[in-house]
Amino acid sequence: MTRLDRYFLPTEKQPPSDAEAISHKLMVRAGLIRQVGSGLWSWLPAGWRVHQRIVQIVREEMDRIGGQEMLMPVLHPAEPWRRTGRIAIDELFKLQDRKGADMVLAMTHEEIVTLHAAQSVRSYRDLQKILYHFQVKERDEPRPRAGVLRTREFIMKDAYTFDRDQAGLDENYAKHITAYDRMLERCGLEWYRVESDVGMMGGTGAHEYMAPCAAGENEVALAPGYAASVEIASATPQPVDLPPPLDEPELVPTPGLTTVEEVARSLGVPDGAVLKAYPIMAVDRGLILVLVRGDHRVNEIKLRNQLKEDFRPAREDEIAERIGPPGFIGPVGVDVPILLDEAVGDGGYITGANRPDHHLRGVEPGRHFPFERADVRRVEEGDTLAGHPIRIETAIEVGNIFKLGTRYSEPLGATYLDEKGQTQAIVMGSYGIGPARIAAAAVEQFADERGISWPRAIAPWDVELVGLGRYGTEERALAERLYEELQATGLEIVYDDRDAGPGEKFADAELLGVPLRLTVGKRTIASGELEVQIRRGQETRSVPLEGAAPAVAELWRTLP
RNA sequence: CGGGGCGUGGCGCAGCCUGGUAGCGCACUCGAUUUGGGGUCGAGAGGCCGCCGGUUCGAAUCCGGCCGCCCCGACCA
Numbered sequence: 001m002t003r004l005d006r007y008f009l010p011t012e013k014q015p016p017s018d019a020e021a022i023s024h025k026l027m028v029r030a031g032l033i034r035q036v037g038s039g040l041w042s043w044l045p046a047g048w049r050v051h052q053r054i055v056q057i058v059r060e061e062m063d064r065i066g067g068q069e070m071l072m073p074v075l076h077p078a079e080p081w082r083r084t085g086r087i088a089i090d091e092l093f094k095l096q097d098r099k100g101a102d103m104v105l106a107m108t109h110e111e112i113v114t115l116h117a118a119q120s121v122r123s124y125r126d127l128q129k130i131l132y133h134f135q136v137k138e139r140d141e142p143r144p145r146a147g148v149l150r151t152r153e154f155i156m157k158d159a160y161t162f163d164r165d166q167a168g169l170d171e172n173y174a175k176h177i178t179a180y181d182r183m184l185e186r187c188g189l190e191w192y193r194v195e196s197d198v199g200m201m202g203g204t205g206a207h208e209y210m211a212p213c214a215a216g217e218n219e220v221a222l223a224p225g226y227a228a229s230v231e232i233a234s235a236t237p238q239p240v241d242l243p244p245p246l247d248e249p250e251l252v253p254t255p256g257l258t259t260v261e262e263v264a265r266s267l268g269v270p271d272g273a274v275l276k277a278y279p280i281m282a283v284d285r286g287l288i289l290v291l292v293r294g295d296h297r298v299n300e301i302k303l304r305n306q307l308k309e310d311f312r313p314a315r316e317d318e319i320a321e322r323i324g325p326p327g328f329i330g331p332v333g334v335d336v337p338i339l340l341d342e343a344v345g346d347g348g349y350i351t352g353a354n355r356p357d358h359h360l361r362g363v364e365p366g367r368h369f370p371f372e373r374a375d376v377r378r379v380e381e382g383d384t385l386a387g388h389p390i391r392i393e394t395a396i397e398v399g400n401i402f403k404l405g406t407r408y409s410e411p412l413g414a415t416y417l418d419e420k421g422q423t424q425a426i427v428m429g430s431y432g433i434g435p436a437r438i439a440a441a442a443v444e445q446f447a448d449e450r451g452i453s454w455p456r457a458i459a460p461w462d463v464e465l466v467g468l469g470r471y472g473t474e475e476r477a478l479a480e481r482l483y484e485e486l487q488a489t490g491l492e493i494v495y496d497d498r499d500a501g502p503g504e505k506f507a508d509a510e511l512l513g514v515p516l517r518l519t520v521g522k523r524t525i526a527s528g529e530l531e532v533q534i535r536r537g538q539e540t541r542s543v544p545l546e547g548a549a550p551a552v553a554e555l556w557r558t559l560p
Numbered sequence: 561c562g563g564g565g566c567g568u569g570g571c572g573c574a575g576c577c578u579g580g581u582a583g584c585g586c587a588c589u590c591g592a593u594u595u596g597g598g599g600u601c602g603a604g605a606g607g608c609c610g611c612c613g614g615u616u617c618g619a620a621u622c623c624g625g626c627c628g629c630c631c632c633g634a635c636c637a
Binding site (some may be wrong): 013014018019020035091137217373402432468469470475500505507508 | 561566570572573587594595598599621628629630631635636637
């Protein structure tokens, strides 16, 4: 029951000057959020209603798969974070209490929830469990951006599963996939579930839930029956016309030409006929020369996963000493292991000659240099999968699910005894979803030039009733009456009873994005018809005033 | 962390180069008028010009330092 006359809904005509993302601009303009500091946001009453609606959907779906809601603190002793090694993460806020004890602010809750399991789980009979909570996360982000899309403090629903073995984890993981699919479907988002990198969390498998939109920070590779984060995606490369290999590589002068484009143009071959050399220094194996086609890029995440160890780009002095002059390096005749991307086929390639201002022509992998093969390139728009071209979309990550395995249970001593009396590590999974990002993604996906257009499931209200005319008029009395009748349908109604002009009320209603807008004015009385605007698409309809409330409720149920 | 930019009433901006009275639009208050697309007229209130220091008779303006915020990139359990 909301009357705007007294509601804290500070709308703005102009967006913040420094805002770029649509959701940032509109959520501020519509009076949903306000900035407190870099990456720190308050949710104003209408915005919080959206957040709470999303939270409730998430809660219902978690409970449906047997999740048990609890609450863990934000402020933690540093000790468990030392044990898992995550104390070293730069994004982790660290502080001391008045006694000088080291503390951290939780960026997620694996450590604490695992400690609880370690304390209380004794036997295989105590498993499995799904525990979750909605709690604030604190992350010292290097660069907060785009309103609530990337913040230093946010609420996340994080769930943790505890199982006796991989099969149990797989089962719980599958349950979370169904729960997450349902959550996003119910929220009305356009979304994809994509395979993803396991990242710093370690583990044995992961998916991300992605909502495509312009302000997204992630990229998703899509093809019929395929969806993967670009971080790990693989595809069939576009073919390239290659000159034949030569018996012996031919030295060609390329003075000052250090980029693939320059070399290819100068020699009259496509970019893909040049081999791009990417020297890296791996932690264990040392210097390695990675080669990809000139029209491709190295994907560092795939490369790291292939190497199974960390690496950094080699320094110029390391390159000059072991390989050749930077800008003209290549695989022929060097004493460095070579990792050749799978997209490099048979034919005569152009490579650096390892001497200044020269390249080699007609170089064939295998014949002229030894190599180890691996898929380490970033997929590109136009690559194919089973004959279908892939497309790449930007998206924001709204949720993710991980098979953790024993990454946390081992260091924190979360074990159980099996039937044979053997001590076993608990097998865990973790599952996160961010209501704020879901809200922002919905704004991004459905906004138009007039403002926000909420999916009905997460709108701050179901119906906005605009009362025109001055206080005390007949039309206002009608609006009041209608307000009461609408309440009775069970819908959540916001009533614009402010003493403001019609233009301002219409503009604010469309900015706020409630799915249905009802207008009550003199015309309504004269015609006996109530005007209903469907926010998405701005289609206008009339319903008879008599029985209007149930008719509106019926219409509302048909909306996306 | 690298690059770029910005801090002036609540919001959006001008003024700064070339030192001297802080200004505009919207919002706000009061009165009148207006009520189906941000209407009109009149009268008002509101500003440590981010902070500290320096130069100067005088600093929003010039110089130095600091802080904050944004954008691009790197990074992102």
